[in-house]
Amino acid sequence: MSYGYLQMKKMGGDLDIIIKKYKQGKREDLIPLLQEIQEANGYISEEAIVKAGSFLGLSTTKIYGLATFYDRFRFIPAGRIQIKICRGTSCFLNGSQEVINKLKEEIGVAPGLTTRNGNFSYEIVSCMGGCHNGPLLLVNGEFHTHIKPEEIPELIKKLKYVIDND
Ligand code: FES
Structure with missing residues (x-):
């Protein structure tokens, strides 16, 4: 039994690089941006929420509110x-x-x-x-x-x- 994800999980993604792919202040980018962060890191950290918020001009409360509506987002690291x-x-x-x-x-x-x-x-x-x-x-x-x-x-x-x- 081999699970490639054990390897994948060691990679991680740079938040700044991911965020810069999107247009500053464009709020409709929030969900795709969060999706990309989660794909790269396995979850969405508090740091990611704060950075995404200041980039898109949204409060962290607003982001949590919107993101928790989608059950596919994780806010704590997933298991190996x-x-x-x-x-x-x-x-x-x-x-x-x-x-x-x-x-x-x-x-x-x-x-x-x-x-x-x-x-x-x-x-x-x-x-x-x-x-x-x-x-x-x-x-x-x-x-x-x-x-x-x-x-x-x-x-x-x-x-x-x-x-x-x-
Ligand atoms: S795969 Fe479970 S309901 Fe469709």
Whole structure:
């Protein structure tokens, strides 16, 4: 099992370089800008919010208000292993809630949070476009299809092994 994201995550993106690609004061750039920051860094830091705000002429409160409306934005660093579990209608009907419950039990934190050691985080997302293969789980960009709750303990065990041997 190899997860390329363990490597990717070491890269990071320079905030100033990203921000300068956008036009100063153009507020409609906020969402694409935040998306780009998150893609480069895995989350949107407080520093990024402040810098984006002063560049676009928006208060940090306004940015948080707008950004939290979109559930795809993270404001704390993701785990080295980042899991997304689908709770779209089809996956839900095929048992994704039981998978979510098992993930919570095995990882030990609520969705959207990261374990203290920084190893794991998971998010509940809406349809990922593979409904007929659900419940669908995405682990650092790799799909696991038809996932069952009883498969989660073994998966987490394997992922811990990957982290320990990285
Ligand atoms: S509902 Fe889960 S992939 Fe579509």
